[in-house]
Amino acid sequence: MARPISASHDLRRDEILNVAAACFAQRSYPATSMNDIAAACGTSKARLYHYYESKEAILFDLLDRYTQKLLLIVAQVEAKAQRQSLDERAALHELIRAFLREYETSATRHAALLGATQFLGEEPRELILDRQRDVVSAVTRFLRRAYPERLDARNQTAITMTLFGMINWTFTWLRPGGAMSYAAFAEEVIRLLDQGLASST
Template sequence: MARPKSSQHELRRDEILDVAAQCFADRSYAAASMNDIAAACGTSKARLYHYYESKEAILYDLLDRYTQRLLAIIGQVEATAQRRSLDDRAAVHELVRVFLEEYEHSATRHIALLHDTKFLSDTQRDLILDRQRDIVAAVTRFLRRAYPKRMDSRNQTAVTMMLFGMINWTFTWLRPGGPMSYAQFAEEVIGMLERGLDGAAA
Protein backbone atom coordinates (compact mmCIF):
# COMPACT_ATOMS: atom_id res chain seq x y z
CA MET A 1 0.00 0.00 0.00
CA ALA A 2 1.33 3.42 -0.96
CA ARG A 3 2.15 5.71 1.94
CA PRO A 4 -0.13 8.80 1.98
CA LYS A 5 1.55 12.11 1.22
CA SER A 6 2.12 14.32 4.24
CA SER A 7 0.75 17.83 4.65
CA GLN A 8 4.38 19.00 4.52
CA HIS A 9 4.66 17.45 1.05
CA GLU A 10 1.66 19.46 -0.15
CA LEU A 11 3.01 22.61 1.50
CA ARG A 12 6.27 22.15 -0.38
CA ARG A 13 4.37 21.70 -3.64
CA ASP A 14 2.56 24.99 -2.96
CA GLU A 15 5.92 26.70 -2.45
CA ILE A 16 7.25 25.24 -5.69
CA LEU A 17 4.19 26.47 -7.57
CA ASP A 18 4.67 29.98 -6.16
CA VAL A 19 8.28 30.04 -7.32
CA ALA A 20 7.51 28.45 -10.70
CA ALA A 21 4.72 30.95 -11.40
CA GLN A 22 7.18 33.77 -10.73
CA CYS A 23 9.77 32.16 -13.00
CA PHE A 24 7.23 31.78 -15.79
CA ALA A 25 6.14 35.41 -15.38
CA ASP A 26 9.73 36.71 -15.31
CA ARG A 27 11.28 34.55 -18.03
CA SER A 28 8.24 33.20 -19.92
CA TYR A 29 7.15 29.59 -19.63
CA ALA A 30 9.06 28.59 -22.76
CA ALA A 31 12.34 30.07 -21.51
CA ALA A 32 12.16 28.90 -17.88
CA SER A 33 13.75 25.54 -17.17
CA MET A 34 13.60 23.01 -14.36
CA ASN A 35 17.11 24.19 -13.45
CA ASP A 36 15.82 27.77 -13.13
CA ILE A 37 12.90 26.67 -10.94
CA ALA A 38 15.12 24.49 -8.77
CA ALA A 39 17.64 27.30 -8.31
CA ALA A 40 14.90 29.78 -7.40
CA CYS A 41 13.56 27.25 -4.89
CA GLY A 42 17.01 26.87 -3.38
CA THR A 43 17.10 23.16 -4.10
CA SER A 44 18.53 20.73 -6.64
CA LYS A 45 16.87 19.65 -9.85
CA ALA A 46 16.89 16.07 -8.56
CA ARG A 47 14.98 17.19 -5.46
CA LEU A 48 12.51 19.13 -7.62
CA TYR A 49 11.82 15.95 -9.60
CA HIS A 50 10.76 14.35 -6.31
CA TYR A 51 7.71 16.62 -6.45
CA TYR A 52 7.14 17.10 -10.18
CA GLU A 53 8.19 14.92 -13.10
CA SER A 54 8.46 17.81 -15.57
CA LYS A 55 7.97 21.52 -16.14
CA GLU A 56 4.71 20.64 -17.91
CA ALA A 57 3.48 18.87 -14.76
CA ILE A 58 4.21 22.00 -12.74
CA LEU A 59 2.29 24.16 -15.19
CA TYR A 60 -0.70 21.84 -15.18
CA ASP A 61 -0.86 21.66 -11.38
CA LEU A 62 -0.52 25.44 -11.21
CA LEU A 63 -3.43 26.05 -13.59
CA ASP A 64 -5.52 23.18 -12.22
CA ARG A 65 -5.35 24.58 -8.69
CA TYR A 66 -5.86 28.17 -9.81
CA THR A 67 -8.95 27.52 -11.91
CA GLN A 68 -10.41 25.44 -9.09
CA ARG A 69 -9.71 28.38 -6.78
CA LEU A 70 -11.59 30.79 -9.07
CA LEU A 71 -14.58 28.46 -9.22
CA ALA A 72 -14.47 28.12 -5.43
CA ILE A 73 -14.55 31.91 -5.13
CA ILE A 74 -17.74 32.00 -7.18
CA GLY A 75 -19.31 29.38 -4.90
CA GLN A 76 -18.20 31.31 -1.82
CA VAL A 77 -19.73 34.54 -3.12
CA GLU A 78 -23.00 32.76 -3.89
CA ALA A 79 -23.05 31.38 -0.34
CA THR A 80 -22.22 34.79 1.12
CA ALA A 81 -24.98 36.42 -0.91
CA GLN A 82 -27.50 33.93 0.45
CA ARG A 83 -26.26 34.19 4.03
CA ARG A 84 -26.28 38.00 4.00
CA SER A 85 -29.46 38.24 1.88
CA LEU A 86 -27.68 40.33 -0.74
CA ASP A 87 -29.69 41.42 -3.74
CA ASP A 88 -28.47 40.41 -7.21
CA ARG A 89 -26.55 43.62 -7.87
CA ALA A 90 -24.85 43.52 -4.49
CA ALA A 91 -23.84 39.92 -5.27
CA VAL A 92 -22.16 41.03 -8.52
CA HIS A 93 -20.39 43.82 -6.65
CA GLU A 94 -19.13 41.32 -4.08
CA LEU A 95 -17.91 39.03 -6.86
CA VAL A 96 -15.91 41.86 -8.45
CA ARG A 97 -14.34 42.73 -5.09
CA VAL A 98 -13.38 39.14 -4.27
CA PHE A 99 -12.04 38.41 -7.76
CA LEU A 100 -9.80 41.47 -7.65
CA GLU A 101 -8.65 40.62 -4.14
CA GLU A 102 -7.60 37.22 -5.49
CA TYR A 103 -5.94 38.73 -8.55
CA GLU A 104 -3.87 41.03 -6.33
CA HIS A 105 -2.27 38.03 -4.63
CA SER A 106 -2.22 35.67 -7.63
CA ALA A 107 -0.88 37.87 -10.42
CA THR A 108 1.76 35.38 -11.58
CA ARG A 109 -0.77 32.54 -11.63
CA HIS A 110 -3.14 34.71 -13.64
CA ILE A 111 -0.39 35.51 -16.13
CA ALA A 112 0.17 31.77 -16.58
CA LEU A 113 -3.55 31.17 -17.10
CA LEU A 114 -3.80 33.86 -19.77
CA HIS A 115 -0.50 33.13 -21.54
CA ASP A 116 0.58 29.54 -20.98
CA THR A 117 -2.45 27.25 -21.29
CA LYS A 118 -1.39 26.61 -24.89
CA PHE A 119 1.66 24.67 -23.63
CA LEU A 120 -0.43 21.95 -21.96
CA SER A 121 -1.26 18.62 -23.55
CA ASP A 122 -4.56 18.48 -25.43
CA THR A 123 -6.35 16.70 -22.58
CA GLN A 124 -5.01 19.02 -19.91
CA ARG A 125 -5.69 22.12 -22.00
CA ASP A 126 -9.27 21.04 -22.63
CA LEU A 127 -9.86 20.60 -18.90
CA ILE A 128 -8.48 24.06 -18.07
CA LEU A 129 -10.43 25.67 -20.93
CA ASP A 130 -13.61 23.95 -19.73
CA ARG A 131 -13.03 25.43 -16.28
CA GLN A 132 -12.54 28.87 -17.81
CA ARG A 133 -15.83 28.46 -19.68
CA ASP A 134 -17.51 27.47 -16.41
CA ILE A 135 -16.16 30.64 -14.79
CA VAL A 136 -17.43 32.79 -17.66
CA ALA A 137 -20.84 31.08 -17.58
CA ALA A 138 -21.14 31.64 -13.83
CA VAL A 139 -20.26 35.33 -14.11
CA THR A 140 -22.78 35.63 -16.95
CA ARG A 141 -25.46 34.24 -14.63
CA PHE A 142 -24.54 36.79 -11.96
CA LEU A 143 -24.79 39.62 -14.48
CA ARG A 144 -28.02 38.34 -16.03
CA ARG A 145 -29.71 38.26 -12.63
CA ALA A 146 -28.37 41.69 -11.69
CA TYR A 147 -29.13 43.48 -14.98
CA PRO A 148 -32.01 41.56 -16.62
CA LYS A 149 -33.08 44.52 -18.78
CA ARG A 150 -29.60 44.91 -20.20
CA MET A 151 -28.57 41.26 -20.63
CA ASP A 152 -30.11 39.15 -23.37
CA SER A 153 -29.03 36.36 -25.68
CA ARG A 154 -27.61 38.83 -28.19
CA ASN A 155 -25.19 40.68 -25.93
CA GLN A 156 -24.64 38.66 -22.75
CA THR A 157 -21.31 37.25 -23.92
CA ALA A 158 -20.08 40.70 -24.91
CA VAL A 159 -21.11 42.24 -21.58
CA THR A 160 -19.51 39.42 -19.58
CA MET A 161 -16.26 39.69 -21.53
CA MET A 162 -16.38 43.47 -21.08
CA LEU A 163 -16.26 42.87 -17.33
CA PHE A 164 -13.40 40.40 -17.65
CA GLY A 165 -11.64 42.85 -19.94
CA MET A 166 -11.72 45.43 -17.16
CA ILE A 167 -10.30 43.14 -14.47
CA ASN A 168 -8.25 40.40 -16.14
CA TRP A 169 -5.28 42.51 -17.19
CA THR A 170 -4.73 44.46 -14.00
CA PHE A 171 -1.39 42.68 -13.52
CA THR A 172 -0.02 44.72 -16.45
CA TRP A 173 -0.60 48.10 -14.84
CA LEU A 174 -2.10 47.99 -11.33
CA ARG A 175 0.74 47.72 -8.83
CA PRO A 176 0.38 47.10 -5.08
CA GLY A 177 1.43 50.29 -3.31
CA GLY A 178 0.64 52.41 -6.38
CA PRO A 179 -1.71 55.38 -6.57
CA MET A 180 -4.76 53.09 -6.75
CA SER A 181 -5.24 49.91 -4.74
CA TYR A 182 -6.98 46.80 -6.00
CA ALA A 183 -9.82 47.51 -3.57
CA GLN A 184 -10.21 51.03 -4.95
CA PHE A 185 -10.15 49.73 -8.50
CA ALA A 186 -12.87 47.23 -7.61
CA GLU A 187 -15.11 50.15 -6.62
CA GLU A 188 -14.32 51.88 -9.94
CA VAL A 189 -15.35 48.74 -11.83
CA ILE A 190 -18.56 48.51 -9.78
CA GLY A 191 -19.30 52.15 -10.52
CA MET A 192 -18.72 51.54 -14.22
CA LEU A 193 -21.10 48.59 -14.16
CA GLU A 194 -23.80 50.58 -12.43
CA ARG A 195 -23.54 53.78 -14.45
CA GLY A 196 -22.62 52.15 -17.75
CA LEU A 197 -25.18 49.36 -17.77
CA ASP A 198 -27.98 51.55 -16.39
CA GLY A 199 -27.10 54.42 -18.70
CA ALA A 200 -27.01 52.20 -21.79
CA ALA A 201 -30.39 50.74 -20.96
CA ALA A 202 -32.03 54.15 -20.48
Template structure:
Protein backbone atom coordinates in the same frame (compact mmCIF):
# COMPACT_ATOMS: atom_id res chain seq x y z
CA UNK B 1 -0.38 0.63 1.65
CA UNK B 2 1.08 3.95 0.53
CA UNK B 3 1.89 6.43 3.26
CA UNK B 4 -0.30 9.55 3.22
CA UNK B 5 1.42 12.70 2.01
CA UNK B 6 2.34 15.06 4.81
CA UNK B 7 1.16 18.64 5.05
CA UNK B 8 4.82 19.59 4.59
CA UNK B 9 4.73 17.86 1.21
CA UNK B 10 1.83 20.06 0.10
CA UNK B 11 3.51 23.14 1.55
CA UNK B 12 6.59 22.38 -0.54
CA UNK B 13 4.43 22.00 -3.63
CA UNK B 14 2.93 25.44 -2.95
CA UNK B 15 6.44 26.91 -2.70
CA UNK B 16 7.41 25.26 -5.99
CA UNK B 17 4.29 26.57 -7.72
CA UNK B 18 4.94 30.09 -6.42
CA UNK B 19 8.50 29.99 -7.74
CA UNK B 20 7.48 28.41 -11.04
CA UNK B 21 4.75 30.98 -11.66
CA UNK B 22 7.29 33.75 -11.10
CA UNK B 23 9.79 32.06 -13.44
CA UNK B 24 7.16 31.65 -16.15
CA UNK B 25 6.13 35.31 -15.77
CA UNK B 26 9.73 36.56 -15.81
CA UNK B 27 11.21 34.33 -18.51
CA UNK B 28 8.14 32.91 -20.33
CA UNK B 29 7.08 29.30 -19.99
CA UNK B 30 9.12 28.03 -22.97
CA UNK B 31 12.31 29.73 -21.77
CA UNK B 32 12.05 28.76 -18.09
CA UNK B 33 13.77 25.46 -17.27
CA UNK B 34 13.46 22.98 -14.44
CA UNK B 35 16.88 24.20 -13.34
CA UNK B 36 15.61 27.81 -13.20
CA UNK B 37 12.67 26.70 -11.05
CA UNK B 38 14.93 24.64 -8.77
CA UNK B 39 17.25 27.62 -8.30
CA UNK B 40 14.28 29.89 -7.53
CA UNK B 41 13.16 27.37 -4.91
CA UNK B 42 16.64 27.13 -3.39
CA UNK B 43 16.74 23.39 -4.03
CA UNK B 44 18.32 20.92 -6.43
CA UNK B 45 16.84 19.80 -9.72
CA UNK B 46 16.81 16.24 -8.39
CA UNK B 47 14.78 17.36 -5.38
CA UNK B 48 12.39 19.23 -7.67
CA UNK B 49 11.81 16.04 -9.66
CA UNK B 50 10.79 14.37 -6.40
CA UNK B 51 7.68 16.58 -6.49
CA UNK B 52 7.10 17.01 -10.23
CA UNK B 53 8.17 14.84 -13.12
CA UNK B 54 8.27 17.63 -15.68
CA UNK B 55 7.82 21.33 -16.28
CA UNK B 56 4.46 20.59 -17.91
CA UNK B 57 3.34 18.78 -14.74
CA UNK B 58 4.18 21.92 -12.77
CA UNK B 59 2.24 24.10 -15.20
CA UNK B 60 -0.78 21.83 -15.08
CA UNK B 61 -0.84 21.70 -11.27
CA UNK B 62 -0.47 25.48 -11.17
CA UNK B 63 -3.40 26.05 -13.53
CA UNK B 64 -5.48 23.21 -12.07
CA UNK B 65 -5.29 24.69 -8.58
CA UNK B 66 -5.78 28.25 -9.76
CA UNK B 67 -8.89 27.54 -11.86
CA UNK B 68 -10.35 25.54 -8.99
CA UNK B 69 -9.66 28.56 -6.78
CA UNK B 70 -11.53 30.88 -9.15
CA UNK B 71 -14.53 28.53 -9.20
CA UNK B 72 -14.41 28.33 -5.40
CA UNK B 73 -14.54 32.14 -5.22
CA UNK B 74 -17.69 32.07 -7.34
CA UNK B 75 -19.26 29.38 -5.16
CA UNK B 76 -18.38 31.32 -2.02
CA UNK B 77 -19.85 34.52 -3.49
CA UNK B 78 -23.10 32.72 -4.28
CA UNK B 79 -23.29 31.24 -0.78
CA UNK B 80 -22.48 34.60 0.83
CA UNK B 81 -25.17 36.34 -1.22
CA UNK B 82 -27.75 33.80 -0.04
CA UNK B 83 -26.61 33.92 3.58
CA UNK B 84 -26.63 37.72 3.69
CA UNK B 85 -29.77 37.97 1.56
CA UNK B 86 -28.05 40.29 -0.92
CA UNK B 87 -29.88 41.53 -3.97
CA UNK B 88 -28.53 40.51 -7.38
CA UNK B 89 -26.48 43.65 -7.97
CA UNK B 90 -24.90 43.50 -4.53
CA UNK B 91 -24.05 39.83 -5.16
CA UNK B 92 -22.27 40.73 -8.41
CA UNK B 93 -20.43 43.56 -6.72
CA UNK B 94 -19.18 41.21 -3.99
CA UNK B 95 -17.98 38.79 -6.66
CA UNK B 96 -15.99 41.55 -8.39
CA UNK B 97 -14.42 42.53 -5.06
CA UNK B 98 -13.53 38.89 -4.39
CA UNK B 99 -11.93 38.42 -7.81
CA UNK B 100 -9.78 41.51 -7.43
CA UNK B 101 -8.79 40.55 -3.90
CA UNK B 102 -7.56 37.24 -5.35
CA UNK B 103 -5.80 38.89 -8.28
CA UNK B 104 -3.80 41.08 -5.92
CA UNK B 105 -1.83 38.05 -4.69
CA UNK B 106 -1.98 35.78 -7.75
CA UNK B 107 -0.77 37.96 -10.62
CA UNK B 108 1.85 35.46 -11.81
CA UNK B 109 -0.70 32.63 -11.77
CA UNK B 110 -3.05 34.77 -13.81
CA UNK B 111 -0.29 35.46 -16.33
CA UNK B 112 0.17 31.71 -16.70
CA UNK B 113 -3.57 31.10 -17.09
CA UNK B 114 -3.92 33.73 -19.82
CA UNK B 115 -0.73 32.91 -21.69
CA UNK B 116 0.51 29.40 -21.02
CA UNK B 117 -2.52 27.09 -21.15
CA UNK B 118 -1.67 26.40 -24.81
CA UNK B 119 1.48 24.56 -23.73
CA UNK B 120 -0.43 21.77 -21.97
CA UNK B 121 -1.26 18.44 -23.55
CA UNK B 122 -4.65 18.10 -25.20
CA UNK B 123 -6.58 16.53 -22.30
CA UNK B 124 -5.12 18.82 -19.66
CA UNK B 125 -5.58 21.91 -21.82
CA UNK B 126 -9.23 21.04 -22.43
CA UNK B 127 -9.82 20.59 -18.69
CA UNK B 128 -8.40 24.04 -17.92
CA UNK B 129 -10.27 25.65 -20.81
CA UNK B 130 -13.51 24.07 -19.61
CA UNK B 131 -12.92 25.56 -16.16
CA UNK B 132 -12.35 28.96 -17.75
CA UNK B 133 -15.61 28.55 -19.65
CA UNK B 134 -17.34 27.68 -16.38
CA UNK B 135 -16.00 30.89 -14.82
CA UNK B 136 -17.22 32.95 -17.77
CA UNK B 137 -20.65 31.26 -17.68
CA UNK B 138 -21.00 31.91 -13.96
CA UNK B 139 -20.09 35.58 -14.30
CA UNK B 140 -22.56 35.87 -17.16
CA UNK B 141 -25.28 34.53 -14.85
CA UNK B 142 -24.34 37.07 -12.17
CA UNK B 143 -24.49 39.90 -14.73
CA UNK B 144 -27.77 38.73 -16.26
CA UNK B 145 -29.43 38.55 -12.85
CA UNK B 146 -28.00 41.92 -11.80
CA UNK B 147 -29.02 43.79 -14.96
CA UNK B 148 -31.87 41.78 -16.53
CA UNK B 149 -33.18 44.69 -18.60
CA UNK B 150 -29.81 45.35 -20.20
CA UNK B 151 -28.44 41.86 -20.86
CA UNK B 152 -29.95 39.58 -23.47
CA UNK B 153 -28.89 36.67 -25.66
CA UNK B 154 -27.36 39.04 -28.20
CA UNK B 155 -25.14 41.11 -25.88
CA UNK B 156 -24.47 39.02 -22.76
CA UNK B 157 -21.20 37.55 -24.04
CA UNK B 158 -19.90 40.98 -25.04
CA UNK B 159 -20.83 42.51 -21.67
CA UNK B 160 -19.25 39.62 -19.76
CA UNK B 161 -16.02 39.91 -21.73
CA UNK B 162 -16.10 43.68 -21.20
CA UNK B 163 -16.07 43.05 -17.46
CA UNK B 164 -13.23 40.55 -17.75
CA UNK B 165 -11.40 43.03 -19.96
CA UNK B 166 -11.52 45.55 -17.13
CA UNK B 167 -10.26 43.20 -14.41
CA UNK B 168 -8.21 40.42 -16.02
CA UNK B 169 -5.27 42.51 -17.19
CA UNK B 170 -4.69 44.39 -13.96
CA UNK B 171 -1.44 42.45 -13.52
CA UNK B 172 0.04 44.55 -16.34
CA UNK B 173 -0.43 47.89 -14.58
CA UNK B 174 -2.00 47.69 -11.11
CA UNK B 175 0.60 47.18 -8.39
CA UNK B 176 0.04 46.38 -4.70
CA UNK B 177 1.01 49.47 -2.73
CA UNK B 178 0.58 51.72 -5.77
CA UNK B 179 -1.47 54.88 -6.17
CA UNK B 180 -4.67 52.85 -6.43
CA UNK B 181 -5.34 49.72 -4.41
CA UNK B 182 -7.04 46.63 -5.80
CA UNK B 183 -9.94 47.30 -3.44
CA UNK B 184 -10.31 50.86 -4.75
CA UNK B 185 -10.14 49.63 -8.33
CA UNK B 186 -12.91 47.13 -7.58
CA UNK B 187 -15.11 50.04 -6.55
CA UNK B 188 -14.29 51.86 -9.80
CA UNK B 189 -15.29 48.80 -11.82
CA UNK B 190 -18.54 48.51 -9.86
CA UNK B 191 -19.27 52.22 -10.35
CA UNK B 192 -18.64 51.88 -14.09
CA UNK B 193 -21.06 48.97 -14.32
CA UNK B 194 -23.68 50.83 -12.33
CA UNK B 195 -23.44 53.94 -14.45
CA UNK B 196 -23.22 52.05 -17.73
CA UNK B 197 -25.64 49.17 -17.19
CA UNK B 198 -28.03 50.35 -14.51
CA UNK B 199 -28.54 53.68 -16.27
CA UNK B 200 -30.58 52.10 -19.03
CA UNK B 201 -32.48 49.73 -16.77
Protein backbone atom coordinates in the same frame (compact mmCIF):
# COMPACT_ATOMS: atom_id res chain seq x y z
CA MET C 1 3.44 -0.64 2.37
CA ALA C 2 4.00 2.69 0.67
CA ARG C 3 5.39 5.49 2.81
CA PRO C 4 2.74 8.10 3.68
CA ILE C 5 3.23 11.53 2.14
CA SER C 6 4.21 13.99 4.83
CA ALA C 7 2.47 17.31 5.41
CA SER C 8 5.71 19.03 4.44
CA HIS C 9 5.44 17.44 0.99
CA ASP C 10 2.34 19.49 0.14
CA LEU C 11 3.88 22.60 1.67
CA ARG C 12 6.95 22.14 -0.50
CA ARG C 13 4.76 21.72 -3.59
CA ASP C 14 3.05 25.01 -2.72
CA GLU C 15 6.45 26.71 -2.52
CA ILE C 16 7.48 25.25 -5.87
CA LEU C 17 4.28 26.48 -7.49
CA ASN C 18 4.81 29.99 -6.11
CA VAL C 19 8.35 30.10 -7.47
CA ALA C 20 7.41 28.52 -10.80
CA ALA C 21 4.56 31.01 -11.31
CA ALA C 22 7.01 33.87 -10.74
CA CYS C 23 9.50 32.32 -13.18
CA PHE C 24 6.82 31.87 -15.84
CA ALA C 25 5.71 35.48 -15.38
CA GLN C 26 9.26 36.83 -15.60
CA ARG C 27 10.68 34.65 -18.37
CA SER C 28 7.57 33.14 -20.04
CA TYR C 29 6.68 29.46 -19.78
CA PRO C 30 8.63 28.33 -22.89
CA ALA C 31 11.78 30.16 -21.77
CA THR C 32 11.71 28.70 -18.25
CA SER C 33 13.50 25.40 -17.67
CA MET C 34 13.36 22.94 -14.79
CA ASN C 35 16.89 24.11 -13.98
CA ASP C 36 15.61 27.69 -13.69
CA ILE C 37 12.81 26.64 -11.34
CA ALA C 38 15.15 24.48 -9.26
CA ALA C 39 17.68 27.30 -8.96
CA ALA C 40 14.98 29.79 -7.96
CA CYS C 41 13.76 27.28 -5.35
CA GLY C 42 17.28 26.90 -3.99
CA THR C 43 17.31 23.19 -4.72
CA SER C 44 18.60 20.73 -7.30
CA LYS C 45 16.80 19.62 -10.43
CA ALA C 46 16.86 16.06 -9.11
CA ARG C 47 15.13 17.21 -5.93
CA LEU C 48 12.56 19.12 -8.00
CA TYR C 49 11.75 15.93 -9.92
CA HIS C 50 10.93 14.35 -6.55
CA TYR C 51 7.86 16.61 -6.50
CA TYR C 52 7.02 17.03 -10.19
CA GLU C 53 7.84 14.82 -13.14
CA SER C 54 8.03 17.68 -15.64
CA LYS C 55 7.61 21.41 -16.20
CA GLU C 56 4.19 20.72 -17.72
CA ALA C 57 3.16 18.87 -14.55
CA ILE C 58 4.06 21.99 -12.56
CA LEU C 59 2.06 24.19 -14.93
CA PHE C 60 -0.95 21.90 -14.77
CA ASP C 61 -0.95 21.73 -10.96
CA LEU C 62 -0.62 25.51 -10.84
CA LEU C 63 -3.56 26.10 -13.18
CA ASP C 64 -5.62 23.24 -11.75
CA ARG C 65 -5.45 24.72 -8.27
CA TYR C 66 -5.99 28.27 -9.45
CA THR C 67 -9.04 27.57 -11.60
CA GLN C 68 -10.57 25.56 -8.77
CA LYS C 69 -9.98 28.58 -6.52
CA LEU C 70 -11.79 30.89 -8.97
CA LEU C 71 -14.78 28.54 -9.08
CA LEU C 72 -14.73 28.34 -5.29
CA ILE C 73 -14.90 32.15 -5.15
CA VAL C 74 -18.02 32.06 -7.32
CA ALA C 75 -19.62 29.46 -5.05
CA GLN C 76 -18.70 31.40 -1.91
CA VAL C 77 -20.20 34.62 -3.25
CA GLU C 78 -23.38 32.81 -4.28
CA ALA C 79 -23.65 31.35 -0.78
CA LYS C 80 -22.98 34.74 0.82
CA ALA C 81 -25.61 36.40 -1.37
CA GLN C 82 -28.17 33.82 -0.33
CA ARG C 83 -27.20 33.92 3.32
CA GLN C 84 -27.32 37.72 3.50
CA SER C 85 -30.28 38.10 1.11
CA LEU C 86 -28.29 40.37 -1.20
CA ASP C 87 -30.06 41.74 -4.24
CA GLU C 88 -28.69 40.71 -7.65
CA ARG C 89 -26.60 43.82 -8.22
CA ALA C 90 -25.08 43.63 -4.75
CA ALA C 91 -24.19 39.98 -5.42
CA LEU C 92 -22.43 40.94 -8.66
CA HIS C 93 -20.54 43.69 -6.86
CA GLU C 94 -19.42 41.19 -4.22
CA LEU C 95 -18.16 38.88 -6.96
CA ILE C 96 -16.09 41.65 -8.55
CA ARG C 97 -14.59 42.54 -5.17
CA ALA C 98 -13.83 38.89 -4.44
CA PHE C 99 -12.10 38.32 -7.78
CA LEU C 100 -9.94 41.40 -7.34
CA ARG C 101 -9.00 40.41 -3.79
CA GLU C 102 -7.78 37.12 -5.24
CA TYR C 103 -6.02 38.77 -8.17
CA GLU C 104 -4.06 40.99 -5.76
CA THR C 105 -2.20 37.98 -4.36
CA SER C 106 -2.29 35.77 -7.47
CA ALA C 107 -0.87 37.99 -10.21
CA THR C 108 1.69 35.45 -11.41
CA ARG C 109 -0.86 32.62 -11.36
CA HIS C 110 -3.30 34.72 -13.34
CA ALA C 111 -0.58 35.58 -15.84
CA ALA C 112 0.07 31.84 -16.30
CA LEU C 113 -3.64 31.15 -16.77
CA LEU C 114 -3.95 33.77 -19.49
CA GLY C 115 -0.61 33.15 -21.17
CA ALA C 116 0.51 29.56 -20.67
CA THR C 117 -2.58 27.31 -20.81
CA GLN C 118 -1.86 26.72 -24.49
CA PHE C 119 1.31 24.82 -23.60
CA LEU C 120 -0.51 22.02 -21.78
CA GLY C 121 -1.26 18.73 -23.48
CA GLU C 122 -4.68 18.39 -25.07
CA GLU C 123 -6.51 16.67 -22.19
CA PRO C 124 -5.24 18.84 -19.31
CA ARG C 125 -5.62 21.95 -21.49
CA GLU C 126 -9.28 21.16 -22.13
CA LEU C 127 -9.90 20.64 -18.42
CA ILE C 128 -8.47 24.08 -17.62
CA LEU C 129 -10.33 25.70 -20.51
CA ASP C 130 -13.58 24.09 -19.35
CA ARG C 131 -13.03 25.62 -15.91
CA GLN C 132 -12.39 29.01 -17.48
CA ARG C 133 -15.62 28.66 -19.45
CA ASP C 134 -17.43 27.79 -16.23
CA VAL C 135 -16.13 30.99 -14.62
CA VAL C 136 -17.23 33.04 -17.63
CA SER C 137 -20.66 31.39 -17.60
CA ALA C 138 -21.03 32.13 -13.90
CA VAL C 139 -20.16 35.79 -14.39
CA THR C 140 -22.67 35.97 -17.25
CA ARG C 141 -25.34 34.61 -14.90
CA PHE C 142 -24.51 37.23 -12.30
CA LEU C 143 -24.69 39.97 -14.93
CA ARG C 144 -27.98 38.78 -16.39
CA ARG C 145 -29.54 38.66 -12.95
CA ALA C 146 -28.21 42.10 -12.07
CA TYR C 147 -29.23 43.75 -15.34
CA PRO C 148 -31.99 41.61 -16.90
CA GLU C 149 -33.23 44.55 -18.97
CA ARG C 150 -29.79 45.10 -20.55
CA LEU C 151 -28.40 41.63 -21.20
CA ASP C 152 -29.83 39.18 -23.68
CA ALA C 153 -28.55 36.48 -26.01
CA ARG C 154 -27.24 39.08 -28.45
CA ASN C 155 -25.00 41.09 -26.15
CA GLN C 156 -24.32 39.02 -23.03
CA THR C 157 -20.99 37.68 -24.27
CA ALA C 158 -19.76 41.14 -25.22
CA ILE C 159 -20.74 42.62 -21.88
CA THR C 160 -19.29 39.71 -19.90
CA MET C 161 -15.99 39.99 -21.74
CA THR C 162 -16.01 43.76 -21.23
CA LEU C 163 -16.08 43.13 -17.50
CA PHE C 164 -13.27 40.58 -17.74
CA GLY C 165 -11.36 43.03 -19.91
CA MET C 166 -11.46 45.54 -17.07
CA ILE C 167 -10.26 43.16 -14.35
CA ASN C 168 -8.29 40.33 -15.96
CA TRP C 169 -5.20 42.27 -16.98
CA THR C 170 -4.62 44.10 -13.71
CA PHE C 171 -1.48 42.00 -13.17
CA THR C 172 0.16 44.03 -15.96
CA TRP C 173 -0.32 47.44 -14.36
CA LEU C 174 -1.98 47.44 -10.92
CA ARG C 175 0.53 47.06 -8.11
CA PRO C 176 -0.13 46.49 -4.40
CA GLY C 177 0.92 49.63 -2.57
CA GLY C 178 0.55 51.74 -5.71
CA ALA C 179 -1.51 54.87 -6.31
CA MET C 180 -4.70 52.80 -6.43
CA SER C 181 -5.39 49.72 -4.36
CA TYR C 182 -7.12 46.63 -5.69
CA ALA C 183 -10.04 47.37 -3.39
CA ALA C 184 -10.36 50.92 -4.73
CA PHE C 185 -10.12 49.65 -8.30
CA ALA C 186 -12.92 47.17 -7.59
CA GLU C 187 -15.15 50.08 -6.60
CA GLU C 188 -14.24 51.93 -9.80
CA VAL C 189 -15.15 48.89 -11.89
CA ILE C 190 -18.44 48.55 -10.04
CA ARG C 191 -19.20 52.24 -10.58
CA LEU C 192 -18.38 52.13 -14.29
CA LEU C 193 -20.33 48.94 -14.80
CA ASP C 194 -23.35 49.99 -12.78
CA GLN C 195 -23.64 53.47 -14.23
CA GLY C 196 -23.10 52.23 -17.76
CA LEU C 197 -25.54 49.34 -17.65
CA ALA C 198 -28.10 51.11 -15.52
CA SER C 199 -28.16 54.25 -17.67
CA SER C 200 -30.88 52.99 -19.99
CA THR C 201 -33.24 51.77 -17.25
